[in-house]
Amino acid sequence: MFLIEKGGTHMARFKFGAVEWAFPCWGELAVKMASEAGFSGMQLGDGGGSLQGYPLRNKRVQEYYLNAGARYNIEFPHIHLYTLGHQGYFRSSLDSEEGKICLESIRQGVIAASEMGIPTVVIDGMRMNNAAKKQHVLAVCAYAVKMGAEYGVNIAMETDMELEDHITFLDQFDGKLTLCFDTHNPCMYGTGYPPEMIRALGKDRIDHFHIKDNGGNQDGYVNVESPLVPFGTGITYFEEAARAVKDIGFEGWLISENMYYHKSMMKGMSGYIQSARRDVAALYTAYGEE
Numbered sequence: 001m002f003l004i005e006k007g008g009t010h011m012a013r014f015k016f017g018a019v020e021w022a023f024p025c026w027g028e029l030a031v032k033m034a035s036e037a038g039f040s041g042m043q044l045g046d047g048g049g050s051l052q053g054y055p056l057r058n059k060r061v062q063e064y065y066l067n068a069g070a071r072y073n074i075e076f077p078h079i080h081l082y083t084l085g086h087q088g089y090f091r092s093s094l095d096s097e098e099g100k101i102c103l104e105s106i107r108q109g110v111i112a113a114s115e116m117g118i119p120t121v122v123i124d125g126m127r128m129n130n131a132a133k134k135q136h137v138l139a140v141c142a143y144a145v146k147m148g149a150e151y152g153v154n155i156a157m158e159t160d161m162e163l164e165d166h167i168t169f170l171d172q173f174d175g176k177l178t179l180c181f182d183t184h185n186p187c188m189y190g191t192g193y194p195p196e197m198i199r200a201l202g203k204d205r206i207d208h209f210h211i212k213d214n215g216g217n218q219d220g221y222v223n224v225e226s227p228l229v230p231f232g233t234g235i236t237y238f239e240e241a242a243r244a245v246k247d248i249g250f251e252g253w254l255i256s257e258n259m260y261y262h263k264s265m266m267k268g269m270s271g272y273i274q275s276a277r278r279d280v281a282a283l284y285t286a287y288g289e290e
Helices: 028-037 059-072 082-087 097-116 131-151 163-171 185-189 194-201 238-247 272-286
Strands: 002-006 009-019 041-044 075-080 120-125 154-159 177-182 206-211 252-256
Touching: 009 028, 009 075, 009 272, 028 041, 028 059, 028 272, 041 252, 059 075, 059 097, 075 097, 075 252, 082 097, 082 120, 097 120, 097 131, 120 131, 131 154, 131 163, 131 177, 154 163, 154 206, 163 177, 163 194, 177 194, 185 194, 194 238, 206 238, 238 272, 252 272
Parallel strands: 009 041, 009 252, 041 075, 075 120, 120 154, 154 177, 177 206, 206 252
Antiparallel strands: 002 009
């Protein structure tokens, strides 16, 4: 946690966490590694979601995570519906079996978050490349927001939309749907310049940030195959995005989504924790007071 001085008292403006899948193993070992690396939080995955019978609804699994968090002083600010995103069911017809799994995954994730005292569930809003898909995902988000309101859980969306679409889409929900803004995604999908987008969106539309850095391919472009690299060494505007985050007055979680077991991240490092510690140090440097 990065502490800054305000009005004579200490306030936590920024908290640094990592996604559970940033480490090679999920569960308690990931929590322990995050703690040893210097993070103060972890964005949980969904433990396999529908493929594993929604394990985060199981009381024993809930206690396992909560006990691990307490043991290693790690907070859990979000559950990311990781499996559902990889299944791609957000874009499936709601009348189909896949669409029904989508809605049930959202419901189970929201209830799990409420039972575990986790404030936010993160859903997918990717590849909405035509009006029909946008309208469909709008309906899915409306369901998620409704479930969130019922159980007292915030809903954040990760997306690859352009700036204008971000604003139009989000503002239909009057602040009840916010962003998991990934500073890497605009570079990956060619949808904008991250610092400019952050400033235009403003702090009220953003629940938290995903942060990763990328070295680009041999032609200097970022794509799904180009390597993740330590913060501040790539071409996805790590420092510029940090300045924008500070400029808009954002306070809250900055979540690393660098993969600390990737070959590009392990180069010259003795292990996963050292790899992650390097990024934690970069976060403290970039988000410190100027």
